[in-house]
Amino acid sequence: MAILAEYYRWLLAFHIIAVMFWMAGMYYLPRLFVYHAEALENDTPHDMFPIMEEKLLRIIMTPAMTAAWIFGLSLIFAGGHWPITDFWFIGKLAAVLILSGYHGFLTKQVRLLAGGALPHPSRFYRLINEVPPILTVIIVILVVVQPF
Numbered sequence: 001m002a003i004l005a006e007y008y009r010w011l012l013a014f015h016i017i018a019v020m021f022w023m024a025g026m027y028y029l030p031r032l033f034v035y036h037a038e039a040l041e042n043d044t045p046h047d048m049f050p051i052m053e054e055k056l057l058r059i060i061m062t063p064a065m066t067a068a069w070i071f072g073l074s075l076i077f078a079g080g081h082w083p084i085t086d087f088w089f090i091g092k093l094a095a096v097l098i099l100s101g102y103h104g105f106l107t108k109q110v111r112l113l114a115g116g117a118l119p120h121p122s123r124f125y126r127l128i129n130e131v132p133p134i135l136t137v138i139i140v141i142l143v144v145v146q147p148f
């Protein structure tokens with residue numbers, strides 16, 4: 001894995017860039033769901049939302065999540081973290097798996113809302129909009145401070 005270690009700083013840079021694009025979408029998409037659900041609840045115009053949601057997911061979020069995983073996994077070997085024994089890293093991976101599951105949940109909502117359904121009320125989307133920022137704080141503290 002020496003070849004990966006040689007490019008550690010490049011891999012880390014692209015990992016952080018991919019994470020920033022992914023998180024930008026994770027913060028914005030649920031917000032679009034809030035406005036979309038409110039428009040459906042109040043019977044106001046909503047035709048633009050499915051287009052915005054689908055493009056944000058397909059063009060930005062899913063490629064960015066894939067890149068974050070590819071560069072993140074390569075960093076495990078480039079940074080000498082394999083086998084994984086550090087508790088901070090196990091905690092980080094657990095939080096990242098929750099984020100990835102959340103991404104899957106958002107993907108399902110995009111499909112259901114595009115079909116004209118209202119799977120959840122607007123206040124539900126307002127609530128779940130808090131999940132990615134909270135996980136971001138936890139992940140960044142774990143990986144930068146490595147407290148345990």
Ligand code: HEM
Nearest residue numbers: 019023068069072073075076079081096136139140143144
């Ligand atoms: C998608 C799966 C992910 C994997 C496999 C992964 C893995 C890694 C690894 C192995 C490192 C290098 C750690 C070191 O050598 O010190 C790293 C660095 C980093 N990761 Fe991730 N990560 C992932 C997702 C994320 C996410 C979602 C965030 C933020 C929300 C994040 C934020 C960071 C930051 C800020 C660093 C730089 C830490 C530093 O240089 O001090 N990562 N990641």
